[in-house]
Amino acid sequence: MRHFLDIDRACAGELKAILAQAAAMKTARRGRPKGTPDDERPLNGRVVALLFEKPSTRTRVSFDMAVRQLGGETLTLSGGETQLGRGESIPDTARVLSRYVDGIVIRTDREDNLLNLADHATVPVINGLTDRTHPCQVMGDVMTYEEHRGPIQGRRVAWFGDGNNVCASFLHAAGQFGFDITLSCPESRDPDLEYIAYAQSRGTTVDIVRDPLKAARGADLVVTDAWLSMHDSDDIRDERRGILGPFQVNASVMAAAADGAVFMHCLPAYRGEEVTADVLDGPASIILDEAENRLHVQKAILRHCFDV
Numbered sequence: 001m002r003h004f005l006d007i008d009r010a011c012a013g014e015l016k017a018i019l020a021q022a023a024a025m026k027t028a029r030r031g032r033p034k035g036t037p038d039d040e041r042p043l044n045g046r047v048v049a050l051l052f053e054k055p056s057t058r059t060r061v062s063f064d065m066a067v068r069q070l071g072g073e074t075l076t077l078s079g080g081e082t083q084l085g086r087g088e089s090i091p092d093t094a095r096v097l098s099r100y101v102d103g104i105v106i107r108t109d110r111e112d113n114l115l116n117l118a119d120h121a122t123v124p125v126i127n128g129l130t131d132r133t134h135p136c137q138v139m140g141d142v143m144t145y146e147e148h149r150g151p152i153q154g155r156r157v158a159w160f161g162d163g164n165n166v167c168a169s170f171l172h173a174a175g176q177f178g179f180d181i182t183l184s185c186p187e188s189r190d191p192d193l194e195y196i197a198y199a200q201s202r203g204t205t206v207d208i209v210r211d212p213l214k215a216a217r218g219a220d221l222v223v224t225d226a227w228l229s230m231h232d233s234d235d236i237r238d239e240r241r242g243i244l245g246p247f248q249v250n251a252s253v254m255a256a257a258a259d260g261a262v263f264m265h266c267l268p269a270y271r272g273e274e275v276t277a278d279v280l281d282g283p284a285s286i287i288l289d290e291a292e293n294r295l296h297v298q299k300a301i302l303r304h305c306f307d308v
Contacts, residue, residue, distance in 0.1 A: 002305050003118045003125045007135045007172035008198055014304065015176055019143050022293070022300035034065065041071025042308035046102040048072055052128070053079035053108045058267060059128045059136070062294040063105050070299055075101060084113070094120035103305065124305035126298075131165060131229070132192075136301060137266050138169035140293040142177055145221055147293070148262055148286055153178040158219035158257065160184045160212060161247045161274050162240075163191030166225050166266055171195040175202030182207045184215035186243050212247055216256035222284075223264045224249045224274045241273065250276040254284055262286050 007015065025038065048067045052060060060076065067074045084093050094117045097104055104121060107128035108114055118125040127135055145152050156179065159167050163185045171191060174181045175198050183190065183206065196206050209215035216222060224247075227240045254263065263275075263285045271277040279285060 001118075001122065001124060002307060004135065004301050004305055005114060005118055005125070005127050006133050007138060007169055007176055010176075012176045015139070018139065018297065018300045018304050019146070021303060022143055022297040023147070025299055026293070026296040029069070035068070037071045038069050042303055043067060043070040043072030043102075043306065046072040046306070047100075048074050048103040048105060048302070049097055049101040050074055050076040050128075051082065051084065051097075051104060051106045051108075052077070053084065053106075053113070054129065056107055056128070058291055058294055059107055063126075063128065063298055066295055066299040066302060069295075070302060072102075084108075090116040091120040093117070094125075095122070098122040103302070126301060126305060129165065133169045133172070134165045134266070135169050135172070136294065136298055137166055138173045139301065140297040141170075141223070141264055141266070141290055142173055143297050144264065144286055144290045144293045145262065147289065149220065149260065152221075155179045155220040156182065156218050156258075157221045157223060158182045158184065158215050160215070160222070160224045160249050160253070161244050162189050162225060162227055162229070164189075164225055164229050166223075167191045168195045170223065171199040171204075171206070174204040174206070175199040178202075178204070180205040180207075182209055182215045182219065184209050184212050184247055186210075186247065188243060212249075212253050213256045216253045217258075219257040220261055221264060222249060222254060222257050222261055225266055226268060226270055227274050244274070248274060248276065249279055251278055254279055254282075264290050267291060 050063055064074050098121050103124045105126045105128045108130055111130040111132040114127055114130050142152055168191050199206050227244045228237055263279055265287050269280055
């Protein structure tokens with residue numbers, strides 16, 4: 001079964017082929033109404049279940065539109081509408097859903113739920129986000145960088161703030177696509193060592209630099225994310241502001257980056273917290289292309305999983 005669970009679980013050649021197909025499909029759709037299917041309809045007659053235990057805007061809408069543009073149909077289920085991991089075991093849910101639908105996209109609190117579902121499903125399973133990784137987001141980010149600045153191989157990415165699930169997937173991507181990465185996080189919010197070790201095992205240079213201005217030096221891509229993740233409670237927001245405040249991406253950070261550096265954020269963003277408005281809305285920001293490319297790269301991921 002060809003799942004898409006994490007960037008480190010595929011080979012680099014497959015990942016590059018996904019990005020190439022995503023770019024080609026994006027070009028082919030220029031000027032076409034968004035609700036019109038592609039000329040090729042490789043998912044015609046197929047139904048993909050979108051299983052969301054966590055709130056979502058971009059992931060939910062982009063996957064829904066991706067399946068529709070590929071000629072298929074979607075069935076969207078929120079956490080409160082299913083018995084996933086509650087009244088019914090995840091293996092039973094996987095087996096039953098596999099009898100009803102042709103594929104499953106899951107956005108879940110726990111990585112174990114994703115892996116358990118994939119182990120027992122007989123249809124492709126795609127990771128729409130877990131508390132540990134967000135591979136579809138970072139595949140879209142790599143596509144967006146290369147669309148604006150050419151191959152990401154040999155470039156340097158600087159990550160600021162919370163070493164969260166998106167950061168973990170950037171470390172996976174660094175190992176697969178051959179770019180170096182600088183992490184500028186408070187020590188208490190560094191990503192897990194396993195992700196750093198993976199990138200290093202693939203020949204990637206991973207630097208940890210606590211001074212944000214030093215961390216930005218030579219960076220071709222500057223990235224951050226919200227200080228509060230979806231699985232965190234609001235009552236720790238003030239604590240996070242105190243810890244992460246020095247790692248805000250602002251005009252000084254961008255000025256320290258390499259000439260032509262671009263800025264990304266997976267959204268939603270909180271102006272004045274992890275990034276200032278002049279950066280988020282400024283000329284170096286490519287966040288809207290980044291958001292759009294979730295659609296195109298996920299179409300290519302779906303085609304990869306269905307081998308169509």
